Amino acid sequence: MKLTTITSRDNPAVKRAVRLMTSARERRRSGLIICEGARLCSDAAESGVAIEELFGTAEAMEKYADYLKPLAERAGEVYEITGDVAKKISDTENTQGVFIVARAPKVESNLETLNTTGQYVLLENLQDPSNVGAIFRTAEALGVNGVILTEGSASCFSPKALRAGMGAMFRIPIFSTDDAPSAMRRTVEKNMRPMAAVPRKGAADVTKIRFFRGAIMCIGNEGNGLSDALIDACPEKVTIPMNGRAESLNAATAAAILMWEMMRGYAQ
Numbered sequence: 001m002k003l004t005t006i007t008s009r010d011n012p013a014v015k016r017a018v019r020l021m022t023s024a025r026e027r028r029r030s031g032l033i034i035c036e037g038a039r040l041c042s043d044a045a046e047s048g049v050a051i052e053e054l055f056g057t058a059e060a061m062e063k064y065a066d067y068l069k070p071l072a073e074r075a076g077e078v079y080e081i082t083g084d085v086a087k088k089i090s091d092t093e094n095t096q097g098v099f100i101v102a103r104a105p106k107v108e109s110n111l112e113t114l115n116t117t118g119q120y121v122l123l124e125n126l127q128d129p130s131n132v133g134a135i136f137r138t139a140e141a142l143g144v145n146g147v148i149l150t151e152g153s154a155s156c157f158s159p160k161a162l163r164a165g166m167g168a169m170f171r172i173p174i175f176s177t178d179d180a181p182s183a184m185r186r187t188v189e190k191n192m193r194p195m196a197a198v199p200r201k202g203a204a205d206v207t208k209i210r211f212f213r214g215a216i217m218c219i220g221n222e223g224n225g226l227s228d229a230l231i232d233a234c235p236e237k238v239t240i241p242m243n244g245r246a247e248s249l250n251a252a253t254a255a256a257i258l259m260w261e262m263m264r265g266y267a268q
Helices: 012-022 024-030 038-046 058-063 065-074 083-089 129-142 159-165 180-189 228-233 251-265
Strands: 003-006 032-036 051-057 077-081 098-103 120-123 146-150 174-177 193-197 215-219 236-239
Touching (some): 012 032, 012 051, 012 077, 012 098, 024 032, 032 159, 038 051, 038 065, 038 098, 051 058, 051 065, 051 083, 120 129, 120 251, 129 146, 129 159, 129 251, 146 180, 180 193, 180 228, 215 251
Parallel strands (some): 003 077, 051 077, 120 146, 120 215, 146 174, 193 215, 193 236
Antiparallel strands (some): 032 098, 051 098
């Protein structure tokens, strides 16, 4: 393992890491992501992500040696950085001083590859990356077969989403679509069951639905919910019964309840 020491915040490798941390455009352009924290970086490596660079302070290299030694063996470049450089790269208030630059996992844009007997969640135009990450984490924990993101949703590979997802993005299939209504109509033709989650009277109580394989739970924007076009494209509308005074739930909380019911209740 070749170890290069970096002390300058203006080092080219540091500048690139900062751009990846702060710019969605740079992540899209380069096909690279940046992960922060020993556990998240280790999860990425264990999931088979190609690691280009490892950054770590001397203290972190010692404290998190069990995590970082396997990472160092797989990384193309290994940099020992100062605490000041770590603060420059970091997106957190109290950084562990560990980062990797890695190739982004594949996102499948062809929804024709969906397993017609699988259970999926579709996120339309979710804006908060922490919500996106939390939904990925719950989806993986419950055994959902994949997450579908519309182009208007926050990236699941942003630093905040990656932290909230606890590495789930590396282990669960990810799909994208630029036309969710058309995509859902095509799934109906394949005998799948897209459902629009809506907070409205007349929608079916999700706790009383009998689920079957092939369900797609569609969850909308934090403020506006699902678009009318996507609601119309889903033959079924479902809602979470609200018995208290609150009128709505956080998107990640609502998604967790909906996915739990979908995975708990489908016919075996």
